[in-house]
C-alpha cells in the first residue's frame with residue numbers, strides 16, 4: 001500500500017540576505033536606520049541592477065537598430081533580448097506587442113492620444129473612481145479633443161469598485177474602459193478579468209494600468225485578454241524612465257504613431273512618410289537603451305526571488321502592520337477590501353497626515369503623505385490626504401514596529 005505524501009516546499013525567504021542586495025537599505029537617514037515604506041512611489045534597486053547600468057555604459061554603449069558595427073549589434077541584441085524577456089514575463093503572444101516606454105504615464109498617453117483618431121462626439125470612455133491622475137487626465141484631454149464623454153465607475157466605502165454600477169455604465173457607446181489592476185492609494189485589487197470580459201461584451205477596448213500590480217504579481221496578458229497593459233520599470237526594482245506598454249497586435253496596428261522621428265519610419269520623403277512595423281512604429285527616437293536592457297535584469301531578479309515568496313512575505317507584513325496600527329486609538333485605515341496588496345493608507349483623528357509624515361521622517365521612516373495622485377479618492381472620503389505605508393518583500397516586521405512606535409510618538413506630540 002502506498003501513501004501519497006505531498007510535501008509543500010514553501011521556501012522561506014532569507015530577508016537578511018535579500019536586504020543585503022539593496023545597498024540603500026543599510027543607510028541612515030536623519031541619524032536613524034532607514035525604514036523605507038514608500039515602495040508604492042518607487043522601489044529600491046538591488047546591486048545587480050545598479051551594476052548592470054554601469055556595465056552597459058562601460059562595455060557596449062552604442063545606438064541601436066542603426067549601425068552594422070559590433071557594439072551597435074551587441075546593444076541591439078541586448079535591448080531586443082530584454083523585450084523578449086518581458087514578453088515571456090507577461091506572456092504576450094508576440095514580442096512586437098511589447099513596447100518600451102518611459103513609464104506608465106507615457107504608455108497611457110500613447111494609447112489615449114491614438115484614440116483621438118477613433119472616437120466621435122458622443123462616444124464614451126469609462127474610467128474608475130480609483131484611478132491615479134495619470135489614468136484620468138489623458139482621457140479627459142481625449143474627451144475634450146473629440147467630444148467623447150467621460151463616465152466614472154463609483155466605489156464603495158471599502159474602496160472597492162461597484163460592479164453593478166460598472167455593468168450599467170457599459171453600452172454600445174463605450175469605446176474604451178481604463179482601470180487600474182491595483183489602486184496605488186488604497187491597495188484594492190480590482191476584478192479586472194470580469195471587467196475585461198464585460199468591456200469586450202459591448203465591443204469596447206480595455207486598458208489596464210498595472211503600475212501597482214507588477215511589483216506583486218506576474219500578469220498574464222493572454223489569459224486576461226486585455227487590449228493594453230501598462231506599467232513602470234521603477235516600481236519593480238528597475239531604473240526610472242523605463243516602462244512597458246503591452247498592446248494587442250490588432251490594436252497597435254490600428255492606432256496611429258504617437259511621435260514622429262527617427263526609428264519609427266520605413267521611408268521618408270517630403271510628400272509622404274511610411275511607418276515602420278511594430279514595435280518600432282511607436283518607438284521614435286533613441287530610447288533609454290540602458291534602462292530597457294536593465295529592466296530585464298530587474299525582472300530576472302524578481303523572478304529569482306519568486307512571486308509566490310514575494311506575495312507570502314508581503315501578506316504577512318500587511319496583516320501584521322494592520323493589526324499593530326489599529327491598536328492606535330483614533331487611527332483609521334482607508335481601503336479595507338478583502339482583496340488588497342501591501343498598502344496601508346491611514347489617518348489619525350484630528351491630525352493632518354503631513355504632520356505625521358514630517359515627524360516620522362525625523363525618525364528615519366519614509367512614508368508617503370498627501371493625495372497620492374488620486375484626489376478624487378480623497379474627495380470620496382472627504383479627507384485632504386492620508387499617510388501611506390507601502391511594503392515590499394525586503395521589508396520586515398521589525399521595521400513595522402519602528403514605524404508604529406514613531407506614529408505613536410507623533411500622535412502624542414500632535415494631540
Ligand SMILES: *Cc1c(COP(=O)(O)O)cnc(C)c1O
Pocket residue numbers: 040041102103104105106132134135180182183184209210211212232
Ligand atoms: C505610479 C503609478 C502611475 C504613474 O507611473 P509613472 O511611473 O509616474 O508614469 C500610474 N498609475 C498607478 C496606479 C501608479 O501607481
